[in-house]
Amino acid sequence: MQASPRQKSLRGGRGAVLRTRRRPLGERWLAWRRHHSQSAADSLARVLRDPVASIMTWLVLGIAIALPAGLELALTNLERLGGAVETSARLSVFLVADASSVDAQSLASELTSDPRIEIAEFLSRDAALRDFRAQSGLDALLDSLPGNPLPHIVLVTLAGDDVSTLEQLANELYENSTVEEVIVDTKWVERFRALMDLGRKGVLLLAVVFVIAMILALGNTIRLTIESRREEIVIVKLVGGTDAFVRRPMLYMGLWYGLGGGVVAAVLLGIGVFLLSSPVGVLADAYNSDFQINGYDLFDALQLILVGTTMGLIGAWIAVARHIKNINPD
Amino acid sequence: MITFERVSKRYDSGHDALREVSLHIERDELVFLTGHSGAGKSTLLRLIMLMEKPTRGRVTIAGADLGKLRRGAIPQHRRSIGVVFQNHKLLMDRTVFDNVALPLVIEGYNDRDIPKRVGAALDKVGLLDRQNAYPMSLSGGEQQRVGIARAVVGRPAILLADEPTGNLDPELSAEIMQLFTDFSRVGVTVLIASHDLALISRLRHRTLTLRDGRLISTTQGPAIGSNHAG
Numbered sequence: 001m002q003a004s005p006r007q008k009s010l011r012g013g014r015g016a017v018l019r020t021r022r023r024p025l026g027e028r029w030l031a032w033r034r035h036h037s038q039s040a041a042d043s044l045a046r047v048l049r050d051p052v053a054s055i056m057t058w059l060v061l062g063i064a065i066a067l068p069a070g071l072e073l074a075l076t077n078l079e080r081l082g083g084a085v086e087t088s089a090r091l092s093v094f095l096v097a098d099a100s101s102v103d104a105q106s107l108a109s110e111l112t113s114d115p116r117i118e119i120a121e122f123l124s125r126d127a128a129l130r131d132f133r134a135q136s137g138l139d140a141l142l143d144s145l146p147g148n149p150l151p152h153i154v155l156v157t158l159a160g161d162d163v164s165t166l167e168q169l170a171n172e173l174y175e176n177s178t179v180e181e182v183i184v185d186t187k188w189v190e191r192f193r194a195l196m197d198l199g200r201k202g203v204l205l206l207a208v209v210f211v212i213a214m215i216l217a218l219g220n221t222i223r224l225t226i227e228s229r230r231e232e233i234v235i236v237k238l239v240g241g242t243d244a245f246v247r248r249p250m251l252y253m254g255l256w257y258g259l260g261g262g263v264v265a266a267v268l269l270g271i272g273v274f275l276l277s278s279p280v281g282v283l284a285d286a287y288n289s290d291f292q293i294n295g296y297d298l299f300d301a302l303q304l305i306l307v308g309t310t311m312g313l314i315g316a317w318i319a320v321a322r323h324i325k326n327i328n329p330d
Numbered sequence: 331m332i333t334f335e336r337v338s339k340r341y342d343s344g345h346d347a348l349r350e351v352s353l354h355i356e357r358d359e360l361v362f363l364t365g366h367s368g369a370g371k372s373t374l375l376r377l378i379m380l381m382e383k384p385t386r387g388r389v390t391i392a393g394a395d396l397g398k399l400r401r402g403a404i405p406q407h408r409r410s411i412g413v414v415f416q417n418h419k420l421l422m423d424r425t426v427f428d429n430v431a432l433p434l435v436i437e438g439y440n441d442r443d444i445p446k447r448v449g450a451a452l453d454k455v456g457l458l459d460r461q462n463a464y465p466m467s468l469s470g471g472e473q474q475r476v477g478i479a480r481a482v483v484g485r486p487a488i489l490l491a492d493e494p495t496g497n498l499d500p501e502l503s504a505e506i507m508q509l510f511t512d513f514s515r516v517g518v519t520v521l522i523a524s525h526d527l528a529l530i531s532r533l534r535h536r537t538l539t540l541r542d543g544r545l546i547s548t549t550q551g552p553a554i555g556s557n558h559a560g
Binding site: 023027028030031032034035231232234235236237238239240241242245328329 | 379381402405406407408409413415419420421423432433435436437438439440441480484
């Protein structure tokens, strides 16, 4: 080997300084960025190299994110549906069967003058029957009845939405001899609220449990990757790779798994909303409502993707923090 | 360049790999380290690379006490040392080029310099035409030479080699040894662990002999500095 002259150039003829001269900062910054993009591309290639396993991971993660998110969406919509009733605290005052329409009218006007009441509407039994006939379609049944079974009704809408006023007013109305029954809507409003509260807490709990489970599952996936690349990690460390250098591809792997899972969740929820919106529309029509599922838009989809990505990164970080430090050349 | 002061290493198993070893290696020296397997050769190299810490004593490299090196400084320390491993330690799923380029990528060299340097290093070990091959398709000797190229590509101040000619035929061994000699001439400290006594005696460099963890003899090679004669 006629190596001597070339050797000189390789070594640059400079005296040995043990601490190798570090590259200039700008160059190292570029190298750092390049290693990031290389790690990202390399990790993505690894994720895609085993498509079945990766799709499984994405699906599991996607479902785990989509389920609490979907429940939350359902609750929000239910609440909105309930909210329409809830905001106007109302009383339905049913009069005794032999109360005349004059009695009813005077009660209505008397109640309207009450400051606590915004409006009291008189709904005559004939009008009520007409409405009922129109809405229910039970013409034949209604025709077969001897007379109008419905009483006169006064519909009371409160000025505020204070539930205690509602109760108090109901008690006062019971003292009126023409009043047969007062239906107060607060009970179901309260129950509805309590139920919603419970639902929200349940969803939150579910979400927390799922998030933790998924982070651990992802951490485990990354741990297996680390184990399978143990030899490589040892070699990189032996030739002077820092922990950060070794960590990078693993963190990107977590990021890709998380991102994919987030996308799956966003798509799943989108499909769910799309599939349900038409039956819900039909149902709403049947109840004379123009209710629609909403509260799911592009922004929400992006949020789900962000959540997935964050989970992936956290999972990878946990795995990496625990395992890469312990992999040392031996 | 490399100084050991009464260095002992006892492994957790209770095995004493090194006992009270003191030695000093000059900057442009090439030194052989020999002894039976298990005599402590590998442990000595591992202490220099900070793969192990001594139980007692002090290892100093270029005046810096390794015992005082922070954990975070270890990668930078290793970058200044080129190592040829007995079992090559190549990345089997990367090409020869990528294997040799690894230290440069880690150090942050740019895309222009990396191919030039990798090409020069591979040329030196005679594998320039195999740079796109995968290590699996190479013979043991070729893999060994890829390992050597990787060890020298970063122009380290110290070159350590653990049985670098173990898989090579005599002719190739001689070429590789010549390569190491050339490196020592340009100021690289070279320490070669080997039990190829025939080769060692032919080359007439200083030889340290270990037995049961003790440094039992130092045969003096040519006087330091006069090995430029070759």
